[in-house]
Amino acid sequence: MTPLLIASTNIGKLREIEAIFAGAMVNRLPLELVLPSQIGIRLDVLEDGLTYAENAAKKALAYTQASQLVTLADDSGLEVNALDGQPGLFSARYAPWEGATDADRRRFLIQNLQGKPYPWLAHFHCTVAVAVPGGEIFYAEGDCPGEVIPEERGSNGFGYDSIFYIPELGQTMAELPIETKNQLSHRARAVRAAIPIIERVFSVQK
Numbered sequence: 001m002t003p004l005l006i007a008s009t010n011i012g013k014l015r016e017i018e019a020i021f022a023g024a025m026v027n028r029l030p031l032e033l034v035l036p037s038q039i040g041i042r043l044d045v046l047e048d049g050l051t052y053a054e055n056a057a058k059k060a061l062a063y064t065q066a067s068q069l070v071t072l073a074d075d076s077g078l079e080v081n082a083l084d085g086q087p088g089l090f091s092a093r094y095a096p097w098e099g100a101t102d103a104d105r106r107r108f109l110i111q112n113l114q115g116k117p118y119p120w121l122a123h124f125h126c127t128v129a130v131a132v133p134g135g136e137i138f139y140a141e142g143d144c145p146g147e148v149i150p151e152e153r154g155s156n157g158f159g160y161d162s163i164f165y166i167p168e169l170g171q172t173m174a175e176l177p178i179e180t181k182n183q184l185s186h187r188a189r190a191v192r193a194a195i196p197i198i199e200r201v202f203s204v205q206k
């Protein structure tokens with residue numbers, strides 16, 4: 001099995017990535033996804049980049065340097081048209097209160113959308129960075145369009161999933177079966193786009 005380090009401590013994100021790979025890598029590259037906690041690595045990477053790619057690269061490079069393993073990291077955000085793309089890069093730290101939870105951030109977003117014309121069109125964006133020991137880094141991206149709704153629906157997701165509605169499916173991201181989410185989410189699309197990159201990286205290393 002070929003180890004690939006996933007540079008995250010977000011449990012919800014880790015489970016998503018594991019499921020995406022499990023569905024996409026059948027009969028292809030025999031990957032073993034490794035988590036930082038499994039190899040005794042704890043890093044606090046400051047995500048102060050000006051783009052998703054910069055933040056993803058910072059995480060991927062830090063973890064690959066610490067582990068000497070090929071590393072996948074991602075940065076993602078929710079961009080709402082009526083708020084000029086906010087919360088965007090700051091999605092994970094959007095609420096102004098210390099110790100804010102996902103629920104706090106959802107509530108703050110809805111509060112900021114009050115009085116804005118409805119529907120509140122939005123999209124999720126994800127940039128994946130794959131870092132190789134020695135410094136090379138490669139990128140892939142994915143988007144998922146939808147809209148923000150004022151009431152929470154569903155319990156299968158995390159972050160903003162319960163208020164992110166996908167009109168053609170008539171469900172929020174948090175209402176979708178995990179198999180469906182792992183086909184159309186922004187992270188699923190970015191990770192799947194990264195798989196050919198990962199295959200090339202490991203074929204070169206052999």
